[in-house]
Amino acid sequence: MVSREDPVSGITRRQLVRRGIVGSLLFAAAGATAAFWWPTRRRRPRPGLRVLDEREAAILSAVADTVLAIEPGVPSADAVDVVGRVDALLARSPGDVQREFARLLHLFENGTTGLITATGWTSFTAAAPASREARLRAWQTSRISLFRTGFQAMKRLCGACYYSSPVSWAAIGYPGPPDLA
């Protein structure tokens, strides 16, 4: 039941589909795009963030903007501190989950992923809004299961962390919980 085989070698497509996201991402990173892999530059964490570093925070912020499609006059993802909320959640999660999520962020940012999904080779944060949307769309409907998994991870986290904040409610007409006093 416990599978311990090397995640980057001798793996069938069926196994890929059945693997956890860790194995799948390693496969994509090391197996398919090793030559273009962006080295992860660890920087000093910005104050308040416990798990994500500067670069990861910037990627997540860009992804959140694209997922949430904030319009003028509506609190931005940064105003709701989506990044800080995701970070707080990660801080309470096991180390494996933290590392897995960081890998996923780097995979989003990685220009090579854009090549695989045929949406250009610039990094996600450097891409224009339309290109970012195309990148997310490609992940959303990809025939490769790990991209769909990655899309869901980002969409759900951003959606949950943004709309759980009272700051986001007025713009969607949610009056907040009833007053029981």
Add this chain to the structure above:
Amino acid sequence: MSAGAEIPNLVRGRDIGADRILDADVAIVGSGPGGSIAAYRLAAAGARVVVLEEGGYHTRPEFRMQEEWSYPTLYQDHANRATDDLSITVLQGRSVGGGTTVNWTTSLRTPPTTLDFWKRARRVEGVTAEALAPHWDEVERRLNVHTPEEGEINENNRALLDGAKRLGYGFELLPRNVSDCVLTGMCGLGCPVDAKQAMHLTYLPDAAAHGAVIFANCRVRRLTRRGRRVTEAAADVLDESRDRPAGPTLTVRARTFILSAGAINTPRLLQRSGLPDPYRIVGRRTWLHPTLASAAHFDRKIEPYFGAPQTVGSHHFAIRPGRIGFFLETPPAQPMLAGLAHAGFGPEHRRAMKELPNTAVLIALLIDGFLDEEHGGTVGERGGGRLSFRYDRGPALAEAMREAMKTMARIHLAAGAREVVTFHEPPLRLRTERDVARIDEASVAPNRCGVFTAHQMGGAPMGEDPGIAVVDSRLKHHFFDNLYVMDGSVFPTSLGVNPQISILGLSSLAASALAKAG
């Protein structure tokens, strides 16, 4: 509103400063419905009972109807539990009271057809509606289970009722375990007025009144055995703020052990403890009632976040011979759950969120585990001791997913919806019956269509044949004389109804027999 009194004899992790070793007659792992009623029955019979709960002890003053607090605090894995590929979101309770603290109050008995199937196909003996009836009667009295009044049906549920009526589908009012409910609609976040008769307000204080001691923030790591007996349970005391071991451990030596950690965590504990599993069945055949959702926009206010959820249901499609049946209910939809669940991203997601006040939501729960081709979920471990959880999908599941989504769309359109929005990636927008046919063409592959579960069952099934069952029909482990499982993991298939009353009834039956046997 009750005073919100604390459970006596409850110890929190932060109050345990050093390693402790306890002796007890009965050690129970988990404080959901199974563990709570077992604790009460055995304590009332004179046993010294210890309950170990990995979640925290949270009560009404903390239940302020905020999703940002409730989901990370009261659900497994901070509400991020899912299958390994994230294709099925697993909502499962994790606090004192387990799932009963956060469930949506639906209180239905196990359908006779399900009990008959277990007897016929899975060699379950003596678990009949007649044997369970006195236990259900008592449970329903204690939890004040009753059918809602007409005036308690909110607009969200009204849409199901109206649509089903127009289409000639059967429907029913769903009994709820509440007293003096004020219809906040926040059942999933912990009841803010203690109306919901959850375990931390009912059977746990009852058990404590008979001397049971309940430990919160204590995660059982491993069971130790000698021969055919389990000798002790070793637990890590958790630092709740970080959700990591705080340092001290708690060891309970007992004459009898009862696992009530829920489907997924009970099988994991059996696996982690290395207990014999010669037929490799522990953690297999895990059933989920895989749940599809459908949203519909109306030209009037629905406010799906307020009012009692699940007052109306339909079992019209529960039995579909040779296929997977499903039943329909009406969930609450507060913004975080909606934001997480709605398909799509960018403008389409934003548009769905802006329609929330005018949105009605339906869920269809697929009744899995009755067909030979189904294998269900598999619980195991991946690197670093992390839970691995997979769910096998066959053609029957895909067919049922599509039928369920078409049915929900038809009901909402019949109820007057302007458009139905599905949970496909990307979502479909349907306005007419002709549009509904597009569901047949849309992919239901993993992560191409949202699937959820709030009902985890199986993984340590009951039955008389040790080749296909982990515990016997009295819920005693086939290979251990003093080890029992009393929770949803003993169900050989899914139920076809929301599980709390089935778990309570069956655990009550088994715990009473155990108490009598001494």
